[in-house]
Structure formats: C-alpha cells, structure tokens
Amino acid sequence: MTRLSFTVTPVIIIVVAAILAILNLGTPATSALHVSDFVVGLAGKYLCYAMLALAVDLVWGFAGILTLGHAAFFALGGYAMGMYLTREIGARGVYANAQLPDFMIFLGWKNLPWYWHGFAHFPFAIVMALIVPGVLAAIFGFFAFRSRVGGVYLSIITQALTYALLLAFFRNDMGFGGNNGMTDFKDILGAPIGRSSTGTALMVISAICTALAYIGARWLTGSRFGKVMVAMRDAESRTRFLGYRPEYYKLVVWTLSAMLAGIGGALYVPQVGIINPSEFAPANSIEAVIWVAVGGRGTLSGAILGAVLVNLGKTILTGALPGAWLYALGGLFILVTIFLPRGIVGSLRRKNARDAILPTSDEPQGIAAIDSVQADLRESGAEMEKPA
Amino acid sequence: MTPAACLSDRKSPDAVLSLRPSHHPRHLPRVMAGKGGTRRGFASLCCALALTLFLVFGGAKARADTAADPYAGLASQSFDSIVSAVQAVALSGDARAHQVLDALGNNALYTWRYDRPDHALFIHDPQTGKWLNARTGDPVHAPPFMQVRRIVANDMVKNALQTATGVLDLSSPDPALRKAAASAIFANPAAATLPGVRHALSIEKNPAARAALLQAEAADILSTPSASSDERLAAIHAVAARDDMPARNLLSSLQGEHGPVATAAAAAIAHIDFTLRLWSWLETVYYGLSLGSVLLLAAAGLAITFGVMGVINMAHGEMVMIGAYVTFSVQQVFRAYIPDMFGSSLIVAIPAAFLVAGAIGILIERCMIRFLYGRPLETLLATWGLSLILQQAIRSIFGAENQNVGTPDWMSGYFALGGLTITLNRLAIIVFTIIVLAALMAVMRYTPLGLRMRAVTQNRRMAASMGIRTPWIDAMTFGLGSGIAGIAGVALSQIDNVSPNLGQNYIIDSFMVVVFGGVGNLWGTTLAALVLGIVNKALEPVAGAVLGKIVVLVLIILFIQRRPRGLFPVKGRAVEA
Numbered sequence: 001m002t003r004l005s006f007t008v009t010p011v012i013i014i015v016v017a018a019i020l021a022i023l024n025l026g027t028p029a030t031s032a033l034h035v036s037d038f039v040v041g042l043a044g045k046y047l048c049y050a051m052l053a054l055a056v057d058l059v060w061g062f063a064g065i066l067t068l069g070h071a072a073f074f075a076l077g078g079y080a081m082g083m084y085l086t087r088e089i090g091a092r093g094v095y096a097n098a099q100l101p102d103f104m105i106f107l108g109w110k111n112l113p114w115y116w117h118g119f120a121h122f123p124f125a126i127v128m129a130l131i132v133p134g135v136l137a138a139i140f141g142f143f144a145f146r147s148r149v150g151g152v153y154l155s156i157i158t159q160a161l162t163y164a165l166l167l168a169f170f171r172n173d174m175g176f177g178g179n180n181g182m183t184d185f186k187d188i189l190g191a192p193i194g195r196s197s198t199g200t201a202l203m204v205i206s207a208i209c210t211a212l213a214y215i216g217a218r219w220l221t222g223s224r225f226g227k228v229m230v231a232m233r234d235a236e237s238r239t240r241f242l243g244y245r246p247e248y249y250k251l252v253v254w255t256l257s258a259m260l261a262g263i264g265g266a267l268y269v270p271q272v273g274i275i276n277p278s279e280f281a282p283a284n285s286i287e288a289v290i291w292v293a294v295g296g297r298g299t300l301s302g303a304i305l306g307a308v309l310v311n312l313g314k315t316i317l318t319g320a321l322p323g324a325w326l327y328a329l330g331g332l333f334i335l336v337t338i339f340l341p342r343g344i345v346g347s348l349r350r351k352n353a354r355d356a357i358l359p360t361s362d363e364p365q366g367i368a369a370i371d372s373v374q375a376d377l378r379e380s381g382a383e384m385e386k387p388a
Numbered sequence: 389m390t391p392a393a394c395l396s397d398r399k400s401p402d403a404v405l406s407l408r409p410s411h412h413p414r415h416l417p418r419v420m421a422g423k424g425g426t427r428r429g430f431a432s433l434c435c436a437l438a439l440t441l442f443l444v445f446g447g448a449k450a451r452a453d454t455a456a457d458p459y460a461g462l463a464s465q466s467f468d469s470i471v472s473a474v475q476a477v478a479l480s481g482d483a484r485a486h487q488v489l490d491a492l493g494n495n496a497l498y499t500w501r502y503d504r505p506d507h508a509l510f511i512h513d514p515q516t517g518k519w520l521n522a523r524t525g526d527p528v529h530a531p532p533f534m535q536v537r538r539i540v541a542n543d544m545v546k547n548a549l550q551t552a553t554g555v556l557d558l559s560s561p562d563p564a565l566r567k568a569a570a571s572a573i574f575a576n577p578a579a580a581t582l583p584g585v586r587h588a589l590s591i592e593k594n595p596a597a598r599a600a601l602l603q604a605e606a607a608d609i610l611s612t613p614s615a616s617s618d619e620r621l622a623a624i625h626a627v628a629a630r631d632d633m634p635a636r637n638l639l640s641s642l643q644g645e646h647g648p649v650a651t652a653a654a655a656a657i658a659h660i661d662f663t664l665r666l667w668s669w670l671e672t673v674y675y676g677l678s679l680g681s682v683l684l685l686a687a688a689g690l691a692i693t694f695g696v697m698g699v700i701n702m703a704h705g706e707m708v709m710i711g712a713y714v715t716f717s718v719q720q721v722f723r724a725y726i727p728d729m730f731g732s733s734l735i736v737a738i739p740a741a742f743l744v745a746g747a748i749g750i751l752i753e754r755c756m757i758r759f760l761y762g763r764p765l766e767t768l769l770a771t772w773g774l775s776l777i778l779q780q781a782i783r784s785i786f787g788a789e790n791q792n793v794g795t796p797d798w799m800s801g802y803f804a805l806g807g808l809t810i811t812l813n814r815l816a817i818i819v820f821t822i823i824v825l826a827a828l829m830a831v832m833r834y835t836p837l838g839l840r841m842r843a844v845t846q847n848r849r850m851a852a853s854m855g856i857r858t859p860w861i862d863a864m865t866f867g868l869g870s871g872i873a874g875i876a877g878v879a880l881s882q883i884d885n886v887s888p889n890l891g892q893n894y895i896i897d898s899f900m901v902v903v904f905g906g907v908g909n910l911w912g913t914t915l916a917a918l919v920l921g922i923v924n925k926a927l928e929p930v931a932g933a934v935l936g937k938i939v940v941l942v943l944i945i946l947f948i949q950r951r952p953r954g955l956f957p958v959k960g961r962a963v964e965a
Contacts, residue, residue, distance in 0.1 A: 066765045143949040152700050152764050153952060156899045157945045163896050164941040167934050282896065286772050293769060326780035333773020337766040338759050 009301040010211035017043065017207030021200045037196045042315060044203035044271040047210045049307040051264030053291045054213050055257040057303035060292060062221050063253045064233030065150075068285050069158030070261050072165050073133035075279035077262030079169075079176060080132060082275035083116060084125030085185040085193075086177075092186050102184075103177045113175045122189055129266035130259045137258030138251065145247035145254070150236070159282050166280035181276025188270050199271065206267045210304065213260055217300050220256070229253055287329070293336050296343025305345060459488065459523055462539060463499040463507040470539070471548040478552035479584050486556055487511070488522045493549050497522065498536045510536065548580070555584030558601070563594040570600035575634055577607035579614075602626060607638055620649050628656035631663040632807065667807030672926050678814040680921025681821035684914055685879050686894040687901035688828060689872035691913040694902050697845075697865055699757055700768040703775040704898065705891025706782075707870045710748065711741035711877020712886045713782060716791045731796040734878060741874035749870025753863045761862075775891070783888045793881040817879050824875055829910060831868070841865050900944050906954025916955060920944075 020043055023035040052074050059065040091098040095105045100112060118124040140161060144154060172178035191198040220226055232239045232246040240246055269275045278284075288307075295306020310332070317325045336343070342350060458480040461473025474492070477485045491497040491511040498510040498519075509522035510531060519530050541549065554576075557569030566588070573581050585605045592598045606626035609615045615623070624642075627635045639660070642653040686708055693701045701707075715737040722733040752774065760767045795813060802811040832838040843851040844861045852858045877890070884890060897920075905916030920940060927936035948954075 066768070068768075140945075143946070147949040147952055149948055149952045152768065153903060153948060155700075155765065155768065156903055157948050159896060160900060160941045160945055164938045164945075167938050167941075171934055286769070289769060290773075323780070323784060326776045330773040330776035330780070333776070334756060334770045337763075337770040337773075338756065341763075341766065 009304065010214050013047070013207050013211045013214070013304070017047070017204050021204050024200050025197060037199055040196075040199050040203050041271055044199065044206045045268065046308045046311050047203065047206035048264045048268035048271065049288070049291065049311055050210050050304040051206075051213050051267070052261050052288050053295070053303040053307035054210070054217055054300060055261040055264065056288050057292045057297065057300060058217055058220070058257040058260070059254055060289065061298035061300075061303070062226065062233060063229045063250055064236075065250060065254065066152075066155045066289070067158045068155045068282060068289065069160075069162035070257070070288055071282075071284035072162035072280055073137060073258040073261035074265035074268070074284075074288075075165070075169075075275070075277075076133045076136065077129040077265030078269040078275045078279060079182075079265075080119070080125050080129035080262070081266040081269040082182040082185075083119040083128075083176075084122055085188060085270060086182045087116070087120040088188065089184070089186050093184075101177075101182070103180065103182070104175070107172055107178075109175070116175070126266065129262045133258040133262035133265075134255050138255045141251045141254040145250045148247070159285070162280050162282055162285055166277055166282075169277035169280060177276070179277065181274060183274040183276075185270065185273055193270055193273060202267065202271050206271070209263060209267060213263070214300055214304065217260075220253070221300070225249065225252075290329070290333050290336065292343070294332065294340075294343055296346035296349075299343065299345040299349065302343050302345030306343065309344075457507070458482065458485075459509055460507040462488075462492065462497065462509055463503055465503070467542055467544055470541070470545050474545065474548040474552045475555075475580065475583075478555040479587055484523065484525055486553075487525070489549055489552055489556065491522065492539060492541055493546070493553075495538060495540070497539045498531070499539055500531075501535050501537045509539075551578055551580045552584075555581050555588075558584060558588035563597045566592070566594065567597040567600045570597060570604040573604040574600070574607045574638075577604070577611040577638070579608060579612040582608040582612060603630060610638060610642065617647065617649055621652050624649065624652045624656050628659060631660050633664065636660045636664070664807070670806075671808055672929075673922055674808060674810070676922025676925040677918060678818060678921070679925055680918035681818045682880065682883070683894075683897055683901050683921055684917035685817070685821050685824065685876035686873070687898040687913055687917055688825060688910070689869040689876065690898045691869075691902050691905070691907075691910055692828075692872065693866055693869035694907060697862065697869075698764060698907075699761075699866070700764050700771065701757075701866075701869070702768055702772040702895065703752070703778060704771075704869075704873055705893075705895035706775045706778040707745045707749065707873035707891070708877040708880060708894060709782065709886075709888065709891035710778070711745050711874030712793070712881040712884075712890055713786060713791070713877070714741040714744050714874065715878045715881040716786075716793050716886055719794055730794065731798055733794075734796060734799075734882075737878050738875055741878045742871040743874075745874025745877070746867040746871030749873075750863050750867040752870070753866035757866065758859065758862065775895075779888045779891075786888075788888060791886040793886050795882055799882065813882050817883065820879055824872065825910070825914060828872060832910070837861075837864055837868075900941070902954075903948060904944055904954055906956035909954075909956045912954060912956035 020035050020040055023033055024037065024040045027034040052070060055073070056067060056070050059067050059070075086101045089101070093102040095102055097105055100109060104112070119128070140158075144157065149157065168174055169176055169181075170179055176182070185193050187193055188198065188202075191201070221229070228239065228244055229249050231242075232244070232249055236246050265279075287310075291306040291310045292303045293306070294310055295304065296302025310329075313328065314325060317328055340347060458473065458476040461469045461476065464470060464473070474489065477489060488497065488509065488511070496512050496514065498512055500508060510528065511520040511522050512518075513520075517530075519528050520526065521528050554569055554573050557572075558566055560566050560569065570585070570588075573585060582605070585601060585608055589598070589601045589605060592601055603626060606623035609619050609623040610627065624639065627638055636657055639653045639657050642649065645653065686705075689707065690701065690704045693699050693704065715734065718737040718740055719730070719733045722730050722736075752771075756770060756774065757767060760770055799813045799816050802809055804810070832841065840851070840856050840861050841864070843854070843856060844858050844865075848858055851861075880890065880894070884893070901917045901920060902913055904920065905912035905914070923943070924936060924940050927939055930936070931939055
C-alpha cells in the first residue's frame with residue numbers, strides 16, 4: 001500500500017488532467033463529452049490551490065507550525081508572475097506605452113521603479129516567484145524560530161505578516177497597482193491568454209507541478225529529515241534534548257513551503273487573469289488551512305483532496321445558493337475540527353493502519369509518540385508512508 | 389461696496405468734488421497725524437520754536453475740538469481729517485458711533501456740500517429713502533439734493549474704519565464682545581489702535597476682557613515703531629505669556645530688530661515653540677489614549693478568554709459586532725416607542741449587549757469549545773468558522789449595509805483644554821474603558837466567580853478536587869469575556885461603522901494587544917493597548933496612517949521574537965506552553 005500510494009496520487013492527478021485536456025481540445029463543442037474552457041480553468045485553479053494546500057500541510061501537518069499567513073507567499077508568487085504578464089502587455093495597453101504599465105502612467109510615474117527591471121523576462125519572473133517568498137519566509141522564520149516563538153503566537157504573527165503585506169500592497173506608492181492590482185493581461189510567452197489551448201496548457205503544467213510537488217514533499221517527509229520534523233512537531237523539547245536543532249529543521253521546511261506556495265501563485269495568476277491585494281487577506285490563509293484540515297492534516301494526498309473538494313463545494317454552492325456558502329464554510333470549520341480531526345484521508349487511513357500515529361492535537365502525545373519516532377529514526381527509511 | 393456702487397461713485401459729481409484739492413485749513417489733521425511731524429520739526433534747524441509752539445497749541449486746540457464734537461472732522465473735505473475723525477469717534481464711546489462709522493463704510497453718510505458751522509451729518513438709507521441726523525439718530529426731512537454731498541471713503545479711510553470698528557467693540561456693553569474685540573486686535577495689531585486699547589483698559593473691570601486687552605495692548609506696542617525699548621520688552625513678555633501660535637507669529641515679525649528686544653523675542657519664540665511642541669505631544673498622547681482605550685475595550689474580553697482559558701476565540705470580533713447590533717436594535721426600539729428618552733438608549737444598550745453577547749458566548753462554550761480544550765490550534769479554526777457563520781447570520785438579518793447608530797446629545801460636541809481640543813465621544817469612551825476595566829478587575833479579584841476562575845487557571849485539577857465545577861467556571865469565563873466584547877461593541881458603535889465586518893477590523897489588532905501585553909495579565913493588556921495606541925498615533929504624522937500601521941505590525945512581529953511571551957509573561961516551570 002505504501003509504495004502504491006506513493007505513486008498513485010501523482011498518477012491520478014496527471015491522468016485526470018490529461019483526460020480533461022483531451023476532452024477540451026480533441027472534441028467538438030457540441031459533443032456530449034466536451035469539457036468547456038470554464039471547467040478546465042477551474043481545474044487549473046484547484047491545482048494551484050492544491051499546491052498551496054501542500055505547502056500548508058508541510059508546515060502544519062508535519063512540522064506543527066500552524067500558519068495563518070501562507071496566502072502571502074502565494075500572492076507574492078502571483079505578483080511576480082503578474083509583473084511579467086504586465087510587462088508582456090507592452091504597447092498594447094490603454095496608453096500604448098511600451099515603457100510603463102498603464103497604472104503607472106495613470107499615477108503619474110515617470111520611470112520604471114528599479115524592482116520592476118528584469119520582469120520583462122519570463123525566466124527571471126519565475127525565479128523571483130520562488131526567491132521572493134523564499135527569502136521573506138527565511139528571514140521571518142529565522143527570527144521567529146530562533147527565539148522559539150511557537151504555537152498560537154506564531155500563528156498570530158503570521159497573520160500579522162500577511163495583514164501588513166495586505167495593507168502595504170493596497171498603497172499606490174508601492175508600485176504594484178495599488179487597490180486594483182494588475183489585470184488585462186494579453187499573453188504569456190507569446191501564447192494569448194484566454195485562448196483555449198493556452199488555458200489547457202496552463203492546467204496541464206499546473207497538474208505536472210502539483211504532481212512534482214507531491215513527490216518532492218513525499219520524499220522530504222519520508223526522509224530522515226522528515227522524521228525529525230515529525231518528532232519536533234510532537235515533542236519539541238524532547239527532540240531538542242536529543243541533540244537536534246528544531247529551529248533549523250523548521251526554517252528549512254518553512255522556506256521550502258513558502259517557495260512551493262509561490263509557484264502555486266505564479267501559476268494561478270495567468271489562469272484567473274488578475275492579481276490584487278485581496279489575495280493577501282488573512283481569510284484566504286485560514287481557508288487554505290481548512291482545506292488541509294478537511295483532507296487530513298499530516299497526509300499529503302489529503303491536502304490535495306481537501307483543496308479540490310472544498311473549492312469544488314465552493315464553486316457549486318456559490319452558484320446555487322450564494323448566501324449559503326459562508327454558512328457551509330463556517331460549518332465545515334466547526335464540524336471538521338470537532339468530529340473529523342484527522343480529516344478524510346487521515347480517518348480512512350487510521351482504519352486500515354495497524355499503529356499509525358497521526359496528529360490528533362497540538363499537545364505533545366507523550367512518551368509513546370516519541371518512542372515511536374525514535375524507533376522510526378532507527379529503522380530509517382522503512383515505513384515511509386507513516387507520516388507521523 | 390459693490391462694483392455697481394463704485395461705478396456710480398466715479399460718475400457722481402460729488403466724488404469729483406471731494407477729490408478736488410482741498411482749500412480747507414489743514415493744521416488740524418497734520419497734528420493729529422502723530423508725533424512724527426513734530427519730531428521732524430525739532431530735528432530741522434530751520435524750524436523755529438514758534439512753529440513748534442504753534443503746532444503744540446494747535447494740537448491742544450484740535451483735541452479740545454474732538455472732545456467737544458468727535459463727528460465734526462467727518463464733514464471735512466480732507467481725507468486726513470476724516471481719518472482723524474474716525475479715530476476720534478471710535479474712542480469717544482458714543483452710542484451712535486457704530487452706526488455712523490458703518491454708514492461711512494457703506495457710502496451712506498452725507499454732509500453739506502459747502503461746510504456750514506453745524507458740520508451736519510446725515511445718514512441716508514437708500515432702501516427706504518429716509519434721512520437721519522447722524523449725531524442723534526432722529527429722522528430729518530430730506531435736505532435739498534443740491535446742497536449735500538456724499539462723504540467718500542478712500543483706502544486710507546477704509547483702513548482707519550476697519551481699525552476703528554475693532555476699537556469700537558471694545559466699548560460694547562457685553563464683556564464677551566469686548567474680549568472678542570480685544571482678541572481681534574491682538575490677531576491684527578496696529579499702532580493706530582493703541583490709544584483705543586489703552587482707553588478701554590483704563591475703564592475695563594471684567595478680568596477676562598482685561599487680560600485680553602493687556603495682550604492687545606502688548607501687541608499694539610510691538611507694532612508701534614516708536615515705542616521705547618523698555619515698553620517693547622515688557623510687551624514681549626506679555627505676549628510670550630500666551631504661549632500659542634498667534635503669539636509666535638507676532639514675535640517672529642520682530643526678527644529684524646536688534647539688541648535686547650531681538651534677544652528677548654528669540655527667547656520667547658523658543659519658549660513658545662517648546663510649549664507648542666509639548667501641546668502637540670500631549671495631543672498625540674491623547675489621541676493615542678483614545679485609540680488605546682478602544683483597542684483595550686476590544687481586547688479586554690480576549691485577554692480573559694485567551695489569557696485565562698487559553699482559548700483562541702477568532703469569533704471575538706463578532707461578539708463586538710453583535711454588541712454594536714444590540715445597540716442599534718435598542719436604539720430602534722427607543723426611536724419607535726420613546727423617542728424623548730433617546731439620550732438614555734446607550735445606558736440601556738450596555739447591559740443588553742453584555743447579556744446578549746454573554747449568553748451567546750456561554751452557548752458557544754457549551755456547544756463547541758468544550759470539545760476542543762487543550763487543542764488551541766483547532767479551537768482557532770473552529771471559532772474562525774463560527775465567526776463566518778455569525779457574520780453571515782447578521783448579514784441575513786440586518787443586511788450588509790452600515791446601520792445608523794445615533795450619538796446622544798450629551799456625547800456630541802467638544803471643549804478646549806489648554807491647547808487641546810477634546811471631543812466628548814472620545815472622552816466618554818476613555819472614561820467608559822476605565823470603568824469597564826475597573827469592574828472587570830473587581831470581578832476577578834473580589835467575587836467568588838473571580839476567585840474560582842483564578843483557581844481553575846492556576847491548577848485545574850486541584851480546583852476540581854476542591855469542589856469547583858470547572859466546566860461551569862469555563863462557561864462563565866467565556867460568557868464574561870464575550871459579554872465584555874459586547875460592551876466594547878456599544879462603545880465602538882459610536883465611532884465606527886456598524887456593519888457585519890465591524891469585528892474583522894478589530895480582531896487582528898486585539899490579538900496584537902493581547903500577545904504584546906503577555907497572556908493572562910490584564911495590566912499587561914492595558915499597558916500594551918495604550919502603548920500601541922500611542923505609537924500608532926505618533927507614527928501617523930510621520931509615516932501616514934497605513935504605513936504607520938504596517939510599521940506597528942512589523943514592530944510587534946520583531947518584539948514577539950525578542951520576547952516570545954509578551955511584555956509580562958506568566959512565570960512558571962512549564963517548558964512548553
């Protein structure tokens with residue numbers, strides 16, 4: 001089962017994406033089997049959310065850091081891509097100025113700010129979508145973990161971080177389009193945005209990235225590094241007394257996770273066609289946490305499943321009963337935390353597994369959990385599937 | 389004067405006549421123009437003593453004339469005479485002076501075309517066509533048109549009129565008016581008003597008006613180039629005593645002076661600058677206290693649920709919001725049934741909001757939170773979900789728009805305290821916060837509930853062993869925290885928009901306060917709220933409101949990394965919280 005599920009999740013993702021792509025491009029619009037551009041776009045969006053969910057799960061499910069600010073990294077990645085797409089508009093904007101984006105002309109800017117240089121090149125933008133969230137996370141994490149800020153305190157200051165960024169990006173002086181953000185993109189790498197083949201290609205790329213992210217996360221959590229991370233999650237002091245430095249482990253996984261969220265954001269923006277400061281809203285970050293909680297904290301496939309399911313529900317409900325979505329989302333938060341603390345995948349797995357130790361709470365689970373982790377550490381690499 | 393009147397003036401033969409070089413003897417106005425002419429007479433060797441004597445006696449004669457009939461000079465054809473007469477009229481304290489000068493300003497004052505011994509003055513009302521005797525105010529028959537001329541005021545006369553009206557108010561029977569007139573002279577001092585001010589000072593009894601007159605006198609002295617240096621030094625001290633911006637402006641106009649006057653002025657300016665800066669600091673502190681008390685109200689309930697119980701209640705903001713909506717509902721009832729008693733609606737809303745929010749809090753604790761004790765992160769998520777539901781529920785009931793919550797009359801308005809302007813609603817919130825905080829601390833310290841709460845906080849199992857029903861205490865604690873949030877909602881409804889998003893705007897700030905202050909310590913929460921409020925307001929003028937807030941958030945993030953448990957951490961032996 002272990003080996004199987006290692007490969008089964010990415011295979012499912014790729015296969016579903018491929019089927020959707022073929023049905024979208026290969027069938028006529030009149031065919032009963034035809035998948036509309038809208039559905040392909042939704043699938044692409046969900047896959048980006050899935051990457052964000054994976055990022056949240058890495059730090060919350062495996063390292064015990066409840067982040068309420070991960071959407072900030074997602075949005076930063078999105079802004080990097082948005083800047084590339086804005087430069088790509090070139091002279092086709094309202095003011096037909098190849099040197100400056102429309103909003104800068106509108107605000108009376110004379111020159112391109114220094115931090116916009118280079119964003120005309122796609123590879124640079126992609127590198128920035130990785131580096132900017134990564135560097136911010138590394139700096140934030142370095143100070144936070146070094147001084148052993150943990151638990152709810154860390155959660156609250158991550159929320160403050162994304163809130164501060166939200167306020168900052170709302171300012172026109174920042175040079176990122178202020179309140180309106182960036183939109184009205186024309187094309188990406190020469191392919192017109194909005195054409196069905198571009199949308200499908202972006203969705204397939206998102207699927208591949210999600211699958212790769214899953215495999216990478218799987219490898220990381222299954223490694224010796226992952227075992228220490230879990231030990232740290234369940235009994236931080238004890239792990240420290242055993243000679244490990246939890247702050248370094250936390251810092252590494254925190255930074256990697258922020259970079260993963262940045263990739264998700266970078267792929268998200270060309271598919272939805274807009275990036276604005278509301279992506280930084282603390283509510284977005286908390287929503288990402290509930291995807292993970294629904295799917296199953298500490299299970300990577302659960303994070304992906306949760307992101308897709310919750311957002312599918314959101315799409316259906318907001319279409320059918322617009323007022324009911326917030327009730328449903330709120331109810332989901334309450335019911336999942338009280339009645340399904342392990343999430344969907346976690347609950348299913350617990351039924352099957354003989355002695356799985358999944359996180360049930362934030363309390364250290366005592367000697368038993370730690371002994372089990374130590375045993376795991378000793379037989380390093382066996383039982384990869386067990387996330388805890 | 390309207391442009392049309394100007395135009396008609398220019399056409400009028402009267403005006404041409406009055407601009408004609410005057411043949412009237414001019415000795416009188418020359419003397420009245422001031423000592424300058426006299427002094428020049430002395431300086432010049434060719435000026436004989438006789439001339440000087442003549443001038444002095446002439447002056448004395450003129451003074452005697454004006455004392456007898458201050459109005460006479462107005463009938464003159466010389467502008468100099470008219471200016472002198474205007475000053476004399478203003479100083480005379482005559483009851484009719486105001487009306488006559490107004491008439492002169494409005495081009496409604498007439499006299500004989502060729503001066504007669506009675507120097508008659510008429511006021512003509514163009515609307516009614518009536519003529520009055522300017523000196524007595526009695527109606528008179530319209531004089532023959534060809535025999536009168538309008539007295540025309542040129543710029544010099546108009547300036548004199550402006551000063552004179554100011555001086556005239558100094559002799560008003562209303563002390564408040566006299567004080568205002570003196571302040572107006574201070575704001576716009578001129579050497580010409582000095583005699584008027586001194587005259588008023590000699591008879592003024594009202595202390596407030598007298599103080600204002602002394603200031604005006606000093607300002608006038610400073611504007612008189614001929615005043616002696618001792619007089620000016622005294623005046624600088626008098627002006628400097630005001631310690632405000634107008635005084636500073638007046639003193640800075642003395643920059644060109646030399647010697648002790650300049651030194652004194654510079655010292656006085658430095659002192660005033662210091663005082664002004666002090667007031668502006670005080671103002672920042674007051675605004676900060678006001679913001680801090682709002683933050684404290686919003687965070688006090690959170691400090692109880694988070695600090696005492698260790699429960700992260702993300703729905704806390706919604707309790708505040710519910711409190712505001714309770715206020716709105718109570719006011720609606722007042723508006724519908726007893727509109728006369730609207731002023732007391734807030735008094736009724738306070739206990740109502742406490743009970744409603746408290747009851748909802750107890751319900752939440754019993755139905756949800758008790759299943760999540762010991763799992764703070766899950767509690768956080770569940771209460772966040774609850775906050776979404778509560779917001780949506782309020783939106784379904786009341787609608788998404790802002791609701792109109794009224795401010796009772798006794799809370800509107802403001803008053804000045806030294807250099808501060810204090811608005812009553814902000815002051816009311818500060819006072820209210822102090823009362824709420826004191827009540828909260830009293831409950832925690834002196835009531836059986838507070839005793840049990842503290843016992844459960846310190847050692848839950850031991851407290852349970854001693855017979856305390858810990859689940860009941862938990863419910864009550866949560867209810868108390870929520871009730872305080874509801875009360876905060878009553879206060880916030882007075883200064884913020886009452887909409888379903890009200891709570892969202894405060895939840896992050898409230899958490900910052902609790903985390904900054906250190907969990908489980910009401911004093912820490914208080915200090916943190918006030919510090920954050922003041923820092924926020926101090927940064928606003930430097931960095932702008934949004935950037936200031938960002939800086940505060942970043943500072944808190946940095947602070948938490950230095951002191952992960954806040955300003956006043958709870959000391960204990962636990963390795964992990």
